[in-house]
Amino acid sequence: MGQRLIALGHQNPGINLVAALEHDGQPKLGEDAGAIAGVGPIGLPLTSKLDVEADALIDFSVPAGADRAIQTCVDSNIALVMATTGLTDAQKALLHEAAQKIAIVWAPSMSLAVNLTMKLTEIAAAALKDYPGGADVEIIERHHRFKEDSPSGTALKFGEIVQSQMGQTKEAHGREGRPGERPRDEIGYHAVRVGDNPGEHTIIFGLLGETIELKVGASNRDCYANGALKAAQYAAGKPPGLYTMADVLGL
Numbered sequence: 001m002g003q004r005l006i007a008l009g010h011q012n013p014g015i016n017l018v019a020a021l022e023h024d025g026q027p028k029l030g031e032d033a034g035a036i037a038g039v040g041p042i043g044l045p046l047t048s049k050l051d052v053e054a055d056a057l058i059d060f061s062v063p064a065g066a067d068r069a070i071q072t073c074v075d076s077n078i079a080l081v082m083a084t085t086g087l088t089d090a091q092k093a094l095l096h097e098a099a100q101k102i103a104i105v106w107a108p109s110m111s112l113a114v115n116l117t118m119k120l121t122e123i124a125a126a127a128l129k130d131y132p133g134g135a136d137v138e139i140i141e142r143h144h145r146f147k148e149d150s151p152s153g154t155a156l157k158f159g160e161i162v163q164s165q166m167g168q169t170k171e172a173h174g175r176e177g178r179p180g181e182r183p184r185d186e187i188g189y190h191a192v193r194v195g196d197n198p199g200e201h202t203i204i205f206g207l208l209g210e211t212i213e214l215k216v217g218a219s220n221r222d223c224y225a226n227g228a229l230k231a232a233q234y235a236a237g238k239p240p241g242l243y244t245m246a247d248v249l250g251l
């Protein structure tokens with residue numbers, strides 16, 4: 001994601017890239033970030049410390065990196081776009097705390113199509129919450145083989161949206177053996193890891209007699225990078241608070 005952020009940020013006239021950050025142990029520190037991202041040298045060496053003025057920082061890294069990103073933004077009083085998934089409960093609490101001091105856009109998916117599908121999911125879940133006989137909700141996600149967290153942050157967010165409307169109390173992560181009849185008040189999650197898939201989510205509402213499926217998929221990762229750049233523009237200069245991609249996109 002870092003490489004696409006650099007490439008698309010460099011091409012975007014509304015963005016001025018001032019630093020490209022990596023962790024202390026990254027062997028490419030000092031190399032030009034544009035060259036690494038495939039757009040040719042842009043005069044920004046990969047660095048592990050933010051030592052220039054900036055309006056916003058975008059974090060696509062790992063949970064350990066997210067901690068440092070939050071601290072850097074609070075210390076430097078700059079806006080944060082938190083795109084990293086798989087955060088611990090303690091890190092989520094830290095984000096809420098930091099949002100008292102700085103503007104933070106926090107979303108498991110920066111994609112317009114995904115965030116719009118979240119709205120559609122909310123509508124479907126609200127409409128089906130009292131459906132006679134019950135509606136079974138299953139969420140299937142597919143991602144590339146390199147993904148470290150499962151299920152995806154986006155799948156969990158879809159589940160949260162469904163749960164907020166329909167009130168399910170149980171979760172199932174895959175099924176095997178003889179788990180028996182499916183409880184009505186369960187959300188099922190299924191994480192598929194295949195090749196270089198940039199991300200697909202399907203939310204199934206299964207009724208007796210018919211089925212609704214909401215499906216959203218990326219063709220490449222630029223939807224996430226462009227969304228994150230838009231979120232940075234939105235958050236720069238905003239008062240402290242926790243903002244969503246729905247805020248950024250006006251959904």
Ligand SMILES: NC(=O)C1=CN([C@@H]2O[C@H](COP(=O)(O)OP(=O)(O)OC[C@H]3O[C@@H](n4cnc5c(N)ncnc54)[C@H](OP(=O)(O)O)[C@@H]3O)[C@@H](O)[C@H]2O)C=CC1
Pocket residue numbers: 001002022023025026027059060061062064065066068082083084085086107108109110111149153224
């Ligand atoms: N919100 C959204 O729209 C999206 C979110 N994501 C999320 O973003 C995150 C990154 O995804 P992706 O780019 O595919 O992952 P990658 O593994 O390709 O990149 C992770 C980057 O973080 C670096 N890193 C590793 N350890 C640390 C550390 N301790 N501190 C700081 N940086 C570190 C890695 O460096 P090194 O190469 O040396 O290991 C690498 O550059 C994931 O959580 C993913 O789920 C992804 C796409 C969209």
Ligand SMILES: O=C(O)C1=N[C@H](C(=O)O)C[C@H](O)C1
Pocket residue numbers: 085108109143144147148151152153154155198199200
């Ligand atoms: O790791 C990825 O690739 C992605 N991660 C995010 C997630 O966990 O939801 C968003 C997107 O689906 C791509």
